[in-house]
Amino acid sequence: MSILVDHVTYLYETGTPLEHKALDEVCLEIKDGQFVGIIGHTGSGKSTLMQHLNGLLKAHSGHIYLDGEDIDAPGYPKKKLRSQVGLVFQYPEHQLFEVDVFTDVCFGPKNLGLPKEEVEERVRKALLQVGIPEEYWKQSPFEISGGQKRRVAIAGVLAMQPGVLILDEPTAGLDPKGRREILDQIKKLQTQTGMTVLLVSHSMEDVAEYVDRIVVMNRGKILLDGAPKEVFCHVEELEGVGLAAPQMTYVMRALRKRGFDVDEDAITVEEAAAGILRALS
Amino acid sequence: MLRDITIGQYYQTDSVIHRLDPRVKLAGTLLFIVSLFFFQNIGGYLAAALFLALVIRLSKVPFRYIVRGMRAILFVLLITVTFNLFLTPGRTLVELFGGHVRITYEGLKMAFFIALRLAFLIVGSSIMTLTTTPNHLTDGLERALRPLKVFKAPVHEVAMMMSIALRFIPLLLEETDKIMKAQMARGADFESGNLIQRAKAMVPILVPLFICAFRRAADLAMAMEARCYRGGEGRTKMKPLVYGRADYLAYFLLAVYTVGSIFIGRL
Ligand SMILES: Nc1ncnc2c1ncn2[C@@H]1O[C@H](COP(=O)(O)OP(=O)(O)OP(=O)(O)O)[C@@H](O)[C@H]1O
Ligand SMILES: [Mg+2]
Numbered sequence: 060m061s062i063l064v065d066h067v068t069y070l071y072e073t074g075t076p077l078e079h080k081a082l083d084e085v086c087l088e089i090k091d092g093q094f095v096g097i098i099g100h101t102g103s104g105k106s107t108l109m110q111h112l113n114g115l116l117k118a119h120s121g122h123i124y125l126d127g128e129d130i131d132a133p134g135y136p137k138k139k140l141r142s143q144v145g146l147v148f149q150y151p152e153h154q155l156f157e158v159d160v161f162t163d164v165c166f167g168p169k170n171l172g173l174p175k176e177e178v179e180e181r182v183r184k185a186l187l188q189v190g191i192p193e194e195y196w197k198q199s200p201f202e203i204s205g206g207q208k209r210r211v212a213i214a215g216v217l218a219m220q221p222g223v224l225i226l227d228e229p230t231a232g233l234d235p236k237g238r239r240e241i242l243d244q245i246k247k248l249q250t251q252t253g254m255t256v257l258l259v260s261h262s263m264e265d266v267a268e269y270v271d272r273i274v275v276m277n278r279g280k281i282l283l284d285g286a287p288k289e290v291f292c293h294v295e296e297l298e299g300v301g302l303a304a305p306q307m308t309y310v311m312r313a314l315r316k317r318g319f320d321v322d323e324d325a326i327t328v329e330e331a332a333a334g335i336l337r338a339l340s
Numbered sequence: 341m342l343r344d345i346t347i348g349q350y351y352q353t354d355s356v357i358h359r360l361d362p363r364v365k366l367a368g369t370l371l372f373i374v375s376l377f378f379f380q381n382i383g384g385y386l387a388a389a390l391f392l393a394l395v396i397r398l399s400k401v402p403f404r405y406i407v408r409g410m411r412a413i414l415f416v417l418l419i420t421v422t423f424n425l426f427l428t429p430g431r432t433l434v435e436l437f438g439g440h441v442r443i444t445y446e447g448l449k450m451a452f453f454i455a456l457r458l459a460f461l462i463v464g465s466s467i468m469t470l471t472t473t474p475n476h477l478t479d480g481l482e483r484a485l486r487p488l489k490v491f492k493a494p495v496h497e498v499a500m501m502m503s504i505a506l507r508f509i510p511l512l513l514e515e516t517d518k519i520m521k522a523q524m525a526r527g528a529d530f531e532s533g534n535l536i537q538r539a540k541a542m543v544p545i546l547v548p549l550f551i552c553a554f555r556r557a558a559d560l561a562m563a564m565e566a567r568c569y570r571g572g573e574g575r576t577k578m579k580p581l582v583y584g585r586a587d588y589l590a591y592f593l594l595a596v597y598t599v600g601s602i603f604i605g606r607l
Contacts, residue, residue: 076402115521138527146525154522156547166544170527201551215526 060126060143060222060255062089062112067121069107081107083279084121089257094249096266096287097259099276100301105259106149108276109225112257113144125223142171145221149228151212155200160191160211163200167219178218185218186211190244206237213241217248223255224248230265242269263305267291267326275302288324307331314338348506349409351470357399358471361587362480368590369468371598375605376457376464384605385456391597392463401470406463417458424451469506478503482572483581496572504560512553519548 064087072078081104089095099105110116111123114130114137123130130140148154157163164185168178186196189210195203200211213229226245230238242258246269249256260266266273266287273290275283277300283290291297291304294312303309311325311334321338325331357365372388379385396403430446469477481499489495520530523544530541 076405110521113525115524138529141525141527148518148522148525151522153552154519154526154544154548156544166523166528167526170529219527 061091062087062144062223062255063124063127064088064108064111065122065124067108067111067118067123069104069111069116069118071107073119080279082111082118085279085281087274087281087284089255092249092253092255093272094246094256094270095258096270096273097257097276098261098263098266098273098302099282100261103276103300104279105276106227107279109146109227109257109259112223112225113146114140115146138171142167142219143221144223144225145216145219146225147213147216147227147229149231151215151229152200152205152208154215155208155212157200159197160200160203161186161196163211164214164218167215171219181218181220182214185214188217188244188248189214190240206233206241209233209237210241210244221254223257225257225259227259228261229258230260230262238265245269261302263291263297263303267305275300287326291324291326348466348469348509350473351401351405353400355398355400355471356586357395357467359586360471360590361581361583362472362476363484363581364583364587364590364594365468365472366477366480366484368594369465371594372464373461375598375601376460378602379453379457379605381605381607383607384601385453385460387597387601387604388460391601392460392467395467396463399467399471401467406466406470409466410459410462413458413462417455420458421451421455424454474503474506477506479577479581494572496575500572508553508556511556512549515552516545516549519545519552 064085067082067085068080069082070078071081085104085108087108097105097108107116111118112125117131125140125144128135155163157166161182164182165178168181173181191207191210191214195207200208203211209229213226216224224245229241229245233241242265245256245258248254258266258270270287272285273283273287274281275290275297282300283293283296291308294304294308297304305326307325307328307330308323311321311323311331314321314335315323319335319338321334325334372391375384376388379388396406425443425447426441428444428447428450430444433443433445433448435442472480478499481502482496485493485495485499524530528541528544530538530545533541
């Protein structure tokens with residue numbers, strides 16, 4: 060599904076002295092099937108923007124179109140919107156509440172009013188997609204590990220089979236191995252189903268390897284937008300807003316300064332290694 | 341929505357009222373509330389309104405902000421008013437539904453005064469919390485209650501518990517907001533259905549909320565222990581409370597208000 064964000068402005072705490080703009084005339088177009096990384100410093104408005112996309116927050120001005128239809132238009136079915144734009148919140152494991160993992164994942168599809176068989180079918184599929192094997196399905200969601208909780212929560216949204224999946228910092232607080240596993244699974248899912256995926260993060264390393272496009276946000280505005288390599292060319296601008304390019308970009312820059320003829324746009328360790336070998340041979 | 345609830349919250353700014361000793365503000369709130377219960381005519385309420393307006397003005401807290409916080413208790417206010425309006429015996433003013441329901445002259449008067457009293461009570465006590473940080477409030481309460489120590493009352497602990505409870509209000513509201521949104525993103529519906537369905541719809545919010553509250557409380561306890569907190573015994577103050585000139589003046593004005601308003605209110 061495609062999304063068009065057209066000059067969206069949003070203010071928190073309107074009418075109080077604490078009023079402030081969290082989004083300032085944001086424009087963004089996301090094509091069907093894209094895997095987009097949204098990066099920005101803490102408080103830059105990433106989560107706020109994401110909550111607009113499934114109608115949890117309503118823009119004070121501007122419009123959002125999903126497949127060309129204005130989601131704030133009167134009569135646009137909110138329930139359908141929520142099922143088509145699946146939003147996984149920051150620390151989604153805090154929303155688990157059911158007696159066991161399986162029932163918890165059922166919550167979403169059940170709310171869509173689907174028949175029981177269909178619900179269970181979807182839940183099984185979703186749980187396997189995020190890599191929760193069957194032996195955990197009857198356990199309490201409070202007794203499994205943090206990483207597993209996170210996956211169960213993601214499955215809870217996946218089971219609604221959305222056309223757009225938004226993940227707000229899905230890897231926050233996980234160890235490097237857990238991070239990789241989750242991101243690998245999301246990537247796999249995206250290539251298999253052709254889902255549009257938006258991945259919010261403030262770690263360049265996480266995002267760089269997986270996404271087709273990076274959108275950098277700063278103080279409620281979009282600062283940079285483009286393919287990872289293009290975005291990482293702007294190291295100074297990124298650093299200016301409290302972000303950094305991936306470590307490999309810095310390594311390659313340093314090498315170049317010392318007179319090695321390497322490409323500066325390597326992002327992953329593999330690319331960097333290949334680049335260095337090429338320069339040496 | 342939920343974040344509109346400002347009961348018990350601190351409003352950061354610098355004003356005469358903010359700088360007053362917390363004991364003065366505690367005493368002031370108490371006296372103000374007590375005075376409300378002495379009034380028998382509109383004059384007393386007018387005096388109270390005047391006093392309140394003056395304090396709000398001095399405190400630099402925008403009136404709009406205070407009123408916004410009142411919205412949360414509007415419901416309680418309405419119920420009280422309704423009960424008083426319809427259930428007070430006395431001279432009949434109007435009869436509705438063929439005499440089954442009647443509004444009496446006394447009922448009307450009572451409802452009006454009760455509404456005023458409740459509103460003043462809440463605004464009065466929110467002024468205290470709006471202008472006093474939880475730390476200050478704890479200090480003040482502890483000092484004010486110190487005489488009770490003679491009876492082995494756990495004064496420090498009670499004061500500490502109160503300020504922690506106040507601190508938890510915004511945390512829990514914020515958390516509720518987040519959890520509600522997260523469940524709405526999973527298609528939960530809190531707005532339609534009958535009473536039972538709506539009550540059931542609260543489960544997905546309440547369970548995570550309770551878990552979160554316990555987790556936060558445990559974390560806080562751990563953090564306090566890690567910094568060697570061990571109760572009030574032998575604990576000294578970095579900034580002991582001392583009265584200044586403004587505080588004595590405030591006490592004097594308070595005395596004037598209390599005596600004056602009660603005198604007017606009972607004329
Ligand atoms: N519910 C709220 N009420 C008031 N202000 C808020 C609320 N949520 C966010 N804000 C403010 O809006 C701005 C944008 O917040 P947002 O949560 O969108 O940032 P973010 O980019 O997701 O940050 P993070 O990386 O920390 O998650 C911040 O200044 C924040 O303080
Ligand atoms: Mg965020």
